[in-house]
Amino acid sequence: MSPKNHKVRVGISIGDFNGIGPEIIMKSLTDKTITDFFTPVIFGSGKLFTFQKNIFKLNINFNYVNEASQAQPGKLNMVNLTKDNVNVELGVPTEESTKMAIESLELATEALMKGDIDVLVTAPINKDEMVKMGFKHAGHTGYFEEKFSKKGLMFLVTEDLKVAVSTHHIPIANVAENISKEKIKKQIRALNQTLIEDFCVQKPKIAVLGLNPHAGDGGVIGKEEIEIIEPAIKELSDNGILAFGPYPADSFFQPNKYRNFDAVLAMYHDQGLAPFKTLAYEEGVNYTAGLPFIRTSPDHGVAYDIAGKNIADEQSFTEAIFTAIKIFKNRSEYNDLMANRMQPRKMVVDNGVDEDLPDENEG
Numbered sequence: 267m268s269p270k271n272h273k274v275r276v277g278i279s280i281g282d283f284n285g286i287g288p289e290i291i292m293k294s295l296t297d298k299t300i301t302d303f304f305t306p307v308i309f310g311s312g313k314l315f316t317f318q319k320n321i322f323k324l325n326i327n328f329n330y331v332n333e334a335s336q337a338q339p340g341k342l343n344m345v346n347l348t349k350d351n352v353n354v355e356l357g358v359p360t361e362e363s364t365k366m367a368i369e370s371l372e373l374a375t376e377a378l379m380k381g382d383i384d385v386l387v388t389a390p391i392n393k394d395e396m397v398k399m400g401f402k403h404a405g406h407t408g409y410f411e412e413k414f415s416k417k418g419l420m421f422l423v424t425e426d427l428k429v430a431v432s433t434h435h436i437p438i439a440n441v442a443e444n445i446s447k448e449k450i451k452k453q454i455r456a457l458n459q460t461l462i463e464d465f466c467v468q469k470p471k472i473a474v475l476g477l478n479p480h481a482g483d484g485g486v487i488g489k490e491e492i493e494i495i496e497p498a499i500k501e502l503s504d505n506g507i508l509a510f511g512p513y514p515a516d517s518f519f520q521p522n523k524y525r526n527f528d529a530v531l532a533m534y535h536d537q538g539l540a541p542f543k544t545l546a547y548e549e550g551v552n553y554t555a556g557l558p559f560i561r562t563s564p565d566h567g568v569a570y571d572i573a574g575k576n577i578a579d580e581q582s583f584t585e586a587i588f589t590a591i592k593i594f595k596n597r598s599e600y601n602d603l604m605a606n607r608m609q610p611r612k613m614v615v616d617n618g619v620d621e622d623l624p625d626e627n628e629g
Contacts, residue, residue: 272598273305273339274384274591279374280310281389284355284363285568286578288318291389292326293580294587295342304591307337307383308344309370314352315344322576334374334382345373356574364395371406375413378559385560385590389583390568393435404435406563407554414557419456421529421555422539422565423589424546428465428529430457430555431538441534442477442490450474450498454509454531456556461528463600464555464593473518473527474499474511475537481514495533519545539565548581551589560593562586 281287292315295306308315312330319326329341337343347369353362371391377383393404403409411418421430432453433444454472461470474495475481478488485492495512502509515532517523519541524530532538542550543565550565564582572578 272384272595273303274594275305275307275334275337275382276587276590277334277374277377277383277386278306278308278310278587279370279386279388280308280367281370282359282363282367282392282395282568283310283314283318283352284358284360285390285392285570285573287389287568288315289322289573289576289578290564290580290583292319292322292324293578294584296324296326301340301342304587305337305339306342307334307377308342309334309347309374309377310344311348311352311366312344312346313348313350314354314366317352317354321574334377335380337382345377347373357570359392359395359568359570361399364392364399367391368396368399368401371409375410378561379413385562385594387583387586387590388561388563390564390566392568406561407434410554410557410559410561414559416557417452417456418557419453419460419555420535421457421460421553422542422546423465423551423553424549424585426525427542427546428461429532429538429542430529431532431535433534435535438534438536442488445477445490445494445533447494447498447501450495450531451502454498454502454507457529457531458507458509460555463597464553464560465528466596466600467528469508470528471508471510471526473513473524473530474509475515475518475530475532476512477533479514479516481512548579549585550582551586553589553593560590560597562590562593 278291291308312328328344329338330344330346331337334345347366374386378386388406407418407420419430420434432450433441436444457472458470461467476495477490480487482488482491491512499509499511515537552563552565554561564586566582569578
């Protein structure tokens with residue numbers, strides 16, 4: 267089936283249900299025409315969502331299934347994780363809400379790997395509480411890297427601002443020792459490829475930020491720029507990747523600067539996420555680039571302080587859904603294009619026999 271006509275199956279993990287996860291999920295799905303665009307598959311609890319939809323006075327109904335493969339187009343499908351009552355304590359993480367967050371994520375990921383869903387959108391989790399219960403990762407990115415056996419890249423995206431981070435959830439004291447020339451080269455290559463495959467940018471221009479204030483000021487405030495970042499950029503530039511920098515982070519995020527580039531690679535979490543969330547908080551989407559499967563999430567957390575107050579804004583979650591769908595279709599079309607380009611062509615030779623010829627792009 268053509269990716270243009272395929273109704274994408276969007277898996278949704280519910281995160282911590284005592285936060286705003288169920289609220290923003292349901293608010294994103296209340297439009298009666300939503301299933302014309304994709305098939306939702308929520309990994310949650312019918313009784314939990316019924317309880318919360320009554321709190322928020324939402325007119326929404328679900329089709330309950332035992333597994334994702336039973337999801338039906340045209341309906342809001344829910345893989346019912348439990349038929350038991352669920353104890354809800356909005357605004358407070360509990361053992362029950364943490365356990366269901368882990369179970370929802372694991373079953374949704376399994377369905378993604380089996381092909382029962384096409385993309386996965388994850389609602390916010392409480393990382394600390396999950397680690398206390400045996401979850402081995404300080405966030406979704408590390409979890410997916412282990413499951414898919416491939417390094418991912420935390421990539422925050424909107425239509426006109428895209429920011430990746432070289433180091434993810436690590437202490438700031440450990441950032442410098444966790445960057446290297448080879449690592450930065452791999453990340454820029456991955457960023458370049460995802461811009462081509464997933465965002466349809468033919469020749470991406472990538473800005474790279476420095477690690478130190480003023481990008482090291484010529485080595486006066488640190489030498490990582492001179493010894494690590496600049497050589498990485500030069501080697502990639504010499505091989506045709508349009509990477510530029512390193513730029514001082516304090517002055518880079520002005521519209522007349524960042525809009526000259528298709529994406530930015532920041533050296534650490536807050537260096538990239540602080541300006542991104544300031545400029546694009548409501549519409550921002552967190553995308554784990556570089557993986558064989560597509561996963562997005564909103565760019566905010568569990569928001570216990572507003573849970574149950576019916577004031578959570580679903581825009582970032584809605585953007586996460588449609589960004590995942592767009593990436594799925596872009597990637598599918600790219601893969602089809604590459605496959606067609608590699609197909610051998612036929613020509614008639616003098617003896618009248620068709621012979622296969624390699625594509626002109628093959629070596």
